[in-house]
Amino acid sequence: MTDTTLQSPAPAKVKVETPFQRFRAEFFESRIAATAFFVLVIIMALAILAPWITPQNPYDLAQVDVLDGRLPPGSEAFAGYTMWLGSDGAGRDLYSAILYGLRISISVGLASGVIALFVGMVVGLVAAYAGGRTEAVIMRVVDLQLSFPAALVALMLVAALGKGIDKIILALVVAQWAYYARTVRATALVERGKEYVEAAQCLGLSKTRVVFRHILPNCLAPLIVVGTVQTAHAVSLEATLSFLGVGLPQTEPSLGVLIANGFEYMLSGRYWISVFPGIALLLTVASINLVGDQLRDVLNPRMKK
C-alpha cells in the first residue's frame, strides 16, 4: 500500500507523452465517459449561449405573458415564435426557460460544490492532523452543522438578506461543507496513522506539506465520490428549497425552480411543465457524475492497471 502512495511521479514511459496527453487518452478510454463529457460540453454551451439562441428572455417580464401560459409543445406564442417545448404556468417558453435556468443551476451547483468542498476539505484535514482541542472544536461545529436543516439556513438568509443567487449559494455551502469535512477527516485519520506519514514527518517535512502533499492525495478518492454526489445533490437541494418557498426568485427561475413549479403540474396532464425541466436536470447531473466517476478512476493512482 505504502509503496504506491510514496511513489514519486511515475517514471517516464518509453513513449514520450505529456501527462496531459496520457490523462486524455485514459479518460476517453471509456465510451460512456466520453459521451457524458460531450453531453456536458453541449449543455454548458447551450447554457452559456442561451441569450443568443432562445426566442424569449424569460427574466424580462415584458416578454413573458401569462396569456401564453400552459401551452403544449409546438404551440405558437403570441409574439409569433414557436414554443417547441411548450410553456409553463406563467407563460415562459420552456425551451428558453430551461436554457436560462441551466445557467443558474450549473453555476449555483458548481460554485456551492467547489466552495463547500474547499472549506470542508481544509477544515477536515486540519481537524485530523492537528487533533487535540482544535479537532474537538471543529468536529463539534460539524456536528452542529449537520443537524441544522438547510431549509432553516435558507429561510434565515432569505429573511435577513432577501432572495438571490448569492444567498442560495451561501445557504448550500453552509448546508454542505460539513459533509466534506467529516469525510475528509475520517479518511485522513486512517491515513495519519500510516507509515508513510510517519516517514514524511521523520524527514522533517513541514506540517502543511505533509497534510497537503501526502495526506490529501490519499483522501481524494472518497472525496470525489462525495463531491460528485453532493454537487449534483446541490442542484436538487436547490429545487427542494424552491419547493419549500425559500429558493431562488420566482421570476428568474433556475432549473430547480422550474422543477419545483412543475411539481404542481405532475397530475394535471400537462406533462411538459414537469417532465422537460426534469429531463434537463437528469442529463446535467448524470453527465457531471459520469465525468466525475471517470476522473476519479483516472486520477486515482491505485486504480492504475
Place this chain on the structure above:
Amino acid sequence: MRKLTAAAAVSVSVFALLTGAASAEKLTIGLASEPTAMDPHFHNLGPNNAISYHLFDRLIAQDEKQRLSPGLAVSWQPIDELTWEFKLREGVKFHDGSDFNADDVICTMERAPDVPNSPSGFGTYLKGKTFKKIDDYTVHISTETPYPLMANDISTIPVISDSAGCGAATEDFNTGTAAIGTGPFKFGSYKPGESITMVRNDDYWGEAPIWSEVDFRPIKSGPSRVAALLAGDVDMIASVPTTDIGVLEGKGEIQLSQGVSNRVIYLHLDQFRENSPFVKGTDGSDIKNPLLDQRVRLAISKAINRNAIVDRVMEGVALPAGQLLPEGFFGVSANLQPIDYDPNGAKELLAEAGYPDGFQLTIHGPNDRYINDAKIAEAIGQMLTRVGIKTAVETMPRSVYFGRASRGSADGQPEFSFILVGWGAGSGEASSPLKSLIHTYDKDKGFGSSNRGRHSNAEIDAKIEEALRTVDDEKRQDLLAEATEMAINDVAIIPTHFQVNTWAAKKGLKYIPRTDEYTLAMGVVKE
C-alpha cells in the same frame, strides 16, 4: 332513520348498534390543513373552527353561505338599544347526556376569550359584551354602545359544557375527556398530524348526519392529496389545487364541488409615505410616491387583466373582483363591477399624472398563503410592466412576509410599497373588510388593523363608523354598500378576484361548498 336513532338513545350500547346497523357508513376526508387542538376555544383559526363545528354547536349557526340560522339559540333580538335577548333551545343534550342550559352559555363566554397558552382566542368577538343569565333558557347580552353585529359575533363561539368543558385544559380536549359538545358528531380520537376521528351523535337535536364515522386525515401537499383520492385512500379532499381541476373533471369516478368563498385577493398600495421604499424613478432614483395619486392607482387597476388572472393563473376557478365581497353577501354594492382591462387607458392616466414613462415598482407577496399567490403576483408584474411600470416580483413564505408587510420598516410601519394580500370576511358581511382594510389605521379604536397601505379618507371612515352603529339591517346594508363604493372609487385598494374553493369526492358523493372555506362532514351528501 329517526326511529332507529330513538331506539339507540334507549339502548345503552350505542356503539354496538351503530356498527351493527345497516346505516353504518364511514367517510374519510383528506384535509389541506389540520387544526392545532381539539379545544374549540384554543385557536380562532379556520381549520380549528371547521373541526369544532362537528363536535360543538354555536348559539347561532352560519349556513353554507354564512347566513345566520338558529343553533342552540332559537331566537335573538334587541330588547333595547344596548341589550339583546337570546332564547335557548330546550331539550338539547350534551354527548355525555347532561342537559344544555344557560349556565353552559355563561361559562362558555367566560372561557372562550381566555384560554391559557392560546395563540389567538375569541376575545375579539366578546369584548365589550356582558352576559347575564335570566333563566335556564334565556340569556341577555348587553353592550355599552348600540351594536348591530351581535348575532354575527355570537355565531363564532362554540358552546361547551359547564360540567365537562369549562374547567378543563386544552390537553383534556385533545385527549377527548373534555371534548363534550352538543354537535352532530362525538369525539373519537385525535392523533396530531395523522388523523381525527368522530362518530355520529345519534341524539343530535338537529338533522342527524348520514355518516356513522368520519376520519379526517391531514395531507398537506396538494398533489399528494389528489393522489390519495385517486388511489381511493380517502373519499373526499378539500382544497383541490387549481392545476389538477381540469384533469379531475375529465374523470368519471370523481365528482367536483366548487363554491365562491368570502375571500377577496387584493392589492394594497403605499398611501402614507412621500418616499416609498420600493418605488423608484425609471432611472432607479428616488421619486415622490406616485401611489398617492388616485389616477396612478386607477391606472394600475386598469392595467390588470382580471379575466386573464382568472382564466390563465386560476384556471377559471375564481371570480374577477370589483369590490370587497362577492355578490350575495350582506352589504355589497349592486353598482360595482370589476374594472375593465384597459392598458391604453392606464397609460393615458399615467401620462396625465405625470408619469408618461412609468416608474419602477416592486410587488411583494406570499408564496404559501393563498391559492396560486406567487403566480398571481408574477402575472400582475407582467401586466404592469407592459403599461410602463417596470415591476419586480418578490415572493416569500408567509412567515417572513406578514411580519414585514405589517410592521417591517424601522419605525414599525409596513415595509412594502405594493403588496398582494387576501381577506376572508369571517363575519360574512361587508363591515369586516371595511373596518379592517379601508378604515384609517387607528390603534385606539381598533380600526384599520390590516390597512397595510394606510389609505385614509375621513368621509369613508365616517360612513363605516355610522354603519357599525346602525342596528337596522336595511339601513346598515346601504351604508356598507356606500362605503364600499367610495373606497373603490378612491382606489383605496385594488381587488383582483374572489377565491373559489374546490372539493373533490369519489363518485356518488357531493360536497355542499361553503363560503367560509370550511370542510364539514355534515355537508357531504350522497347523490
Place this chain on the structure above:
Amino acid sequence: MSVFVIRRLMQALLVVFLMSVIVFFGVNIVGDPVYMLVSPDADQADIEAAIRRLGLDRPIWDQYLLFLKGAAQGNLGDSFIFGEPALKLILHHMPATLELAFSALMLAIVIGIPLGLFSGLYPDNPISKGIMAGSILGFSLPTFWVGLMLILLFAVELGWLPSTGRGDTATIFGIETSLATWDGLRHIFLPALNLALLKISLAIRLTRAGVREAMSQDYVKYARAKGISTKRIIFVHVMKNIMIPVVTVMGLEFGSLIGFSVVTETIFAWPGMGKLLIDAILQLDRPVVVAYLMIMVLFFVVINLVVDILYSILDPRVRLQDQGA
C-alpha cells in the same frame, strides 16, 4: 476511554448550548410569529395582547434568559401553535420518524451494498453499467419529485400500496411501531424507499469504489496467488476491508436521513417530527424549532461519538485521544 467519553459529553452540552443561541436568535430574525398566530379579525389591541402573552414584547436576550431558566429545569418552552410543551410534541412525533429513517437505512444497506459489490466486481458487465446509471437517478432528481412519482405509480396506477399516511401500529419490545403490522409495513414502504434513494446510490457507489480499490491491492493478489477461492476472497477478505468505511458512512447518514425526512414526510403525509419541524419553521413556532434542533444536535454528537468508538475498535490504527489533554 471513560475520560474520553466524559469529555465528549461535556463538549456536547456546549454544542447544544451554542445551538440554542443560534436558533433562538436566528428564528428571531426571520419574522414575527404573532402574524402567524392571530386571527385576521384581530385588531391592534388583540395583536398586542398576543405579543405580551407569548412574551415577545421583552427584549430578545431577556426572552433567551427566560428560556435558559426553563431549560435548566427541563422545560424547553411551550409551542406557540399547539400550546403544549415543545419537548412533548417532539417526543410524540419521534417514533414515526425514527422508524421511517431506520427502514430507509435498512433498504439502503440491503439494496445498495449487494448492487455495489456486483458492479465493483464486474465493472464492465452491462448490468453494472445499468446499476451505476440507476444510481445516478437516485440523487439527481429531487426527493419531492420522485416521491410523488412513486405515489402515482404504486398507489394510483397500480393500486398496490396506500398513497399516504401511517398505517396501524402495534407494540413490540415496548415500542409502538408500524413496522409490526402488515398494514403498517404497506404504508411505510413507499416513503422509506423515497427517503432511501439517495442513500442507496451512496451505498452502491461507496461499495463499488471500495471493491474496485480492494481488488487491485496486494493482499487480494496474494490471496489469489495462494489459490484461495474467489468467493472466499470477496466475502471474507474484500468485504471485511470495505465494510468499515461503508458502514461508518451509512451510520452517519442516519442523522441526515432524519434531517431529510422533512420533504418525504410532507409528500407522504407521514406524521413524524420532520413534518412537525418544517411546519414549525414555516410558522415560526420558535420553541419547537429550538427544542427540535437541540435534540438533533445532541443526537448527532452521540452518533459521532459512537462511530469514533467503533472506529477505534474496528481499526486499531485509530486511537482515541484525550483531546485537549
